[in-house]
Amino acid sequence: xxxxxxxxxxxxxxxxxxxxxxxxxxxxxQANKHLKAAAISAAAYNQNPKTxxxxxxxxxxxxxxxxxxxxxSADNLTTEYLVAEKDGTLFISFTGSNAKNDWLRNLNAQYxxxxxxxxxxxxxxxxxxxxxxxxIMALIREKKPSSVALSGHSxxxxxxxxxxxxxxxxxxxxxxxxxxxxxxxxxxPRDESDANFDAKLASSTALKRLDDVSTHYIREYDxxxxxxxxxxxxxxxxxxxxxxxxxGSIYSDTNRLGAAMGLVTNISAAKVTKFDSTALxxxxxxxxxxxxxAK
Numbered sequence: 001x002x003x004x005x006x007x008x009x010x011x012x013x014x015x016x017x018x019x020x021x022x023x024x025x026x027x028x029x030q031a032n033k034h035l036k037a038a039a040i041s042a043a044a045y046n047q048n049p050k051t052x053x054x055x056x057x058x059x060x061x062x063x064x065x066x067x068x069x070x071x072x073s074a075d076n077l078t079t080e081y082l083v084a085e086k087d088g089t090l091f092i093s094f095t096g097s098n099a100k101n102d103w104l105r106n107l108n109a110q111y112x113x114x115x116x117x118x119x120x121x122x123x124x125x126x127x128x129x130x131x132x133x134x135x136i137m138a139l140i141r142e143k144k145p146s147s148v149a150l151s152g153h154s155x156x157x158x159x160x161x162x163x164x165x166x167x168x169x170x171x172x173x174x175x176x177x178x179x180x181x182x183x184x185x186x187x188x189p190r191d192e193s194d195a196n197f198d199a200k201l202a203s204s205t206a207l208k209r210l211d212d213v214s215t216h217y218i219r220e221y222d223x224x225x226x227x228x229x230x231x232x233x234x235x236x237x238x239x240x241x242x243x244x245x246x247x248g249s250i251y252s253d254t255n256r257l258g259a260a261m262g263l264v265t266n267i268s269a270a271k272v273t274k275f276d277s278t279a280l281x282x283x284x285x286x287x288x289x290x291x292x293x294a295k
Contacts, residue, residue, distance in 0.1 A: 081156075093156065129163050164214075178217070181219060219246075248290060
């Protein structure tokens with residue numbers, strides 16, 4: 001009976017995965033495009049200047065500003081970020097939950113109107129962005145970049161998406177928004193029709209642009225991202241949703257609920273062996289290492 005139950009779980013997981021994922025063509029070139037975003041997202045966590053600058057130099061990025069745990073704790077802030085540049089593009093990456101105050105922001109899950117968007121936005125992520133927006137807007141005016149590329153891991157990815165909306169409404173050229181294991185910022189009703197969704201996208205230039213330039217990576221067993229998506233009960237998200245397997249395979253993920261169910265059944269079938277020291281890592285550095293070997 002136990003073997004039958006385990007086999008059924010595996011079979012269900014295989015069928016479910018087949019229904020919701022499709023391999024991405026030219027996934028290595030897709031990953032190479034986003035290696036800079038992954039590198040700066042990983043570097044943003046690193047208090048050691050030598051290690052942080054090494055991660056950036058691998059992608060030919062020059063550090064412009066670093067606001068880490070030491071800086072935020074000194075000023076009683078919660079939002080950490082890293083700014084780098086290359087060839088006229090300003091790369092801005094936000095750090096995920098790194099302190100108690102970050103988790104308090106995550107739990108502030110009220111969804112409120114923001115920037116005249118047709119869907120309400122997570123208030124905690126908006127507060128995190130608003131805490132640093134004056135300084136970042138001033139830096140953009142000073143640097144006058146040809147474009148701005150935003151990124152972030154976990155909560156940092158959500159803050160990057162909120163920041164992109166604000167910058168786009170201010171007329172800033174946002175070339176890409178790349179997130180890793182990030183929760184959704186919008187609460188899109190599960191009964192929202194595709195026609196209504198498309199109409200609302202078309203009604204907002206900033207929202208349509210955000211949809212066009214956003215790529216969201218989620219590691220196959222990233223339980224934190226899957227759980228946060230489930231709690232938001234979103235029917236869908238903005239941008240391109242991509243799932244990463246540890247061997248470097250990249251898949252288009254079209255059903256977050258299905259992915260979450262697949263996670264549960266996979267773990268059940270594997271007798272929770274996926275809860276080892278690496279399989280469930282929600283680390284920015286893990287996303288970077290997987291993208292480096294994308295195929």
